[in-house]
Amino acid sequence: MQRTLAEVPYGTRSSVKKGMQEVESFEDLPLLSTVQDAIKDALPGLEYRIPTPSQRVAIPALLGMEGKKWRTRNPVAKRELESYLLAAETGSGKTLAYLLPIVDAIKREEAIEAEEKEREDAVKAAEAQEKKRDDIFELEPPPLSKAVDPARPRAIILVPTAELVTQVGLVAKSLSHVAKFRTAPISAANTPTVIRKRLFSENGVDVVISTPPLLASIAESNPNILSRVTHMVIDEADSLLDRSFKPSTTEILERATPSLKKLVLCSATIPRYLDKYLAEHFPFMNRLVTPNLHAIPRRVQLGVVDVAKEPYRGNKNLACADTIWSIGKSNGDYDPSEGKETVETKRIMVFVNEREDTERVSQYLVTKGIDAMPFHRDTDPARQAATLASFTGTEKKSKKDMEKEGDSESKPVKVEIADKSSPASGNKRHLPNTKVIVTTDLGSRGIDTVSVRYVILYDVPHTTIDFIHRLGRTGRMGRRGRGIVLVGPGDRSDVVKEVREAMFRGEALI
Numbered sequence: 001m002q003r004t005l006a007e008v009p010y011g012t013r014s015s016v017k018k019g020m021q022e023v024e025s026f027e028d029l030p031l032l033s034t035v036q037d038a039i040k041d042a043l044p045g046l047e048y049r050i051p052t053p054s055q056r057v058a059i060p061a062l063l064g065m066e067g068k069k070w071r072t073r074n075p076v077a078k079r080e081l082e083s084y085l086l087a088a089e090t091g092s093g094k095t096l097a098y099l100l101p102i103v104d105a106i107k108r109e110e111a112i113e114a115e116e117k118e119r120e121d122a123v124k125a126a127e128a129q130e131k132k133r134d135d136i137f138e139l140e141p142p143p144l145s146k147a148v149d150p151a152r153p154r155a156i157i158l159v160p161t162a163e164l165v166t167q168v169g170l171v172a173k174s175l176s177h178v179a180k181f182r183t184a185p186i187s188a189a190n191t192p193t194v195i196r197k198r199l200f201s202e203n204g205v206d207v208v209i210s211t212p213p214l215l216a217s218i219a220e221s222n223p224n225i226l227s228r229v230t231h232m233v234i235d236e237a238d239s240l241l242d243r244s245f246k247p248s249t250t251e252i253l254e255r256a257t258p259s260l261k262k263l264v265l266c267s268a269t270i271p272r273y274l275d276k277y278l279a280e281h282f283p284f285m286n287r288l289v290t291p292n293l294h295a296i297p298r299r300v301q302l303g304v305v306d307v308a309k310e311p312y313r314g315n316k317n318l319a320c321a322d323t324i325w326s327i328g329k330s331n332g333d334y335d336p337s338e339g340k341e342t343v344e345t346k347r348i349m350v351f352v353n354e355r356e357d358t359e360r361v362s363q364y365l366v367t368k369g370i371d372a373m374p375f376h377r378d379t380d381p382a383r384q385a386a387t388l389a390s391f392t393g394t395e396k397k398s399k400k401d402m403e404k405e406g407d408s409e410s411k412p413v414k415v416e417i418a419d420k421s422s423p424a425s426g427n428k429r430h431l432p433n434t435k436v437i438v439t440t441d442l443g444s445r446g447i448d449t450v451s452v453r454y455v456i457l458y459d460v461p462h463t464t465i466d467f468i469h470r471l472g473r474t475g476r477m478g479r480r481g482r483g484i485v486l487v488g489p490g491d492r493s494d495v496v497k498e499v500r501e502a503m504f505r506g507e508a509l510i
């Protein structure tokens, strides 16, 4: 096991805990009233009125608050770049933690610019009036044609995958209904026409959400696109500053730097290479770290299946199928309002280390009557989106379902009927009410799989970082979760034991 995570001193953790106590509700934060109102749209449901730890730590800092006292900075006058690293555990609401201060800044800049424009217009009108008096024979100048302003967003959010572009795009969109700003989520999953329409909309664009390679290639032919960016977020920074994404991420950063005022890097883990990169390039970066960083919450339990033992005798596929069947057949939750157990669809994520294994393992599971689907970069996009939607709770419910639940938005999605088109439905022995995704790291980064209760680690992850991200797909936002590691004859059972013990004690996995 690679000990790849940078340590966070106990002293830092304790002082952050103290600071967090000062923010008890969103109302304690000096966000514009329109942004406060927009939160209600992004977080429907009454229980959602309390900021999460990552939001308590990040929002005041990004707004320029110091303790209870806060300074409003003039966003136009202040030119030097402020940089932040927001490191907080998986599923702790980092998206809103960076989006709310950005939307707040956009609205403030807009108001200042509107005032400036009003002043300029008044001066121009007065000058024109005077000129008209002086030169009564001159012809009226033709009205200026309203030149189409090329896409010049104020904020850029970079994420590693098309799925995350959609996910973050939806959160931004939900805020924009009330706060009124324009978003353009773009990814390789969109056609060039859609991308062009979103970016070059005649109404302009405020926030662009993209993967780095796509935006870097657009900026190559349209350098102007990054000329007004004041806020930039590098989400999943440990991925975006790792080998494959680093060139395009840093290229965008360099192009945006002249106008940039705030740079926010976001991550659930601080690997050593990221730590080193930041120390070299941003020695004055403000590090916003939550007390539970690198710890897997206690509400997530980790079980172990010894594949070497009977009845599996080293057959991991069999152990995996058997584990899924036991989960699938286990009882549902007792619902006191209905006086019986509710059978909720169980969503299970199986993680493998190699991409090819996603196909191999899911095909095996299908032969065992399990609705399993491989999830990797080349999966058919329509199918991928539909499968993922049922795991992230964004799938559309039928009208009947909504009437039954009496509330269209705030309750978790329940899918009671087995999917007739599912690959396993033709099998004689079919496990109902259970859906499985077999994936690699692609499915472990940032995807908000709120309805996932079970994660199976088919392979023992190579690093602590992978452990954190994979187990982080369950137990999100205070929910309970269970991870199960399949430990085969050649696997590092000592590492699994170590991780389990740290999890039991609620300690950071460093």
Ligand SMILES: Nc1ncnc2c1ncn2[C@@H]1O[C@H](COP(=O)(O)OP(=O)(O)OP(=O)(O)O)[C@@H](O)[C@H]1O
Binding pocket: 042, 043, 047, 048, 049, 050, 051, 052, 054, 055, 088, 089, 090, 091, 092, 093, 094, 095, 096, 267, 268, 445, 446, 447, 448, 450, 472, 476, 477
């Ligand atoms: N204050 C809040 N109260 C309740 N739920 C919240 C709050 N803030 C965010 N959420 C919900 O928490 C879930 C996780 O949020 P988000 O995806 O931003 O987490 P994350 O920290 O980025 O996770 P990861 O590290 O895995 O990317 C979302 O479903 C979001 O709607």
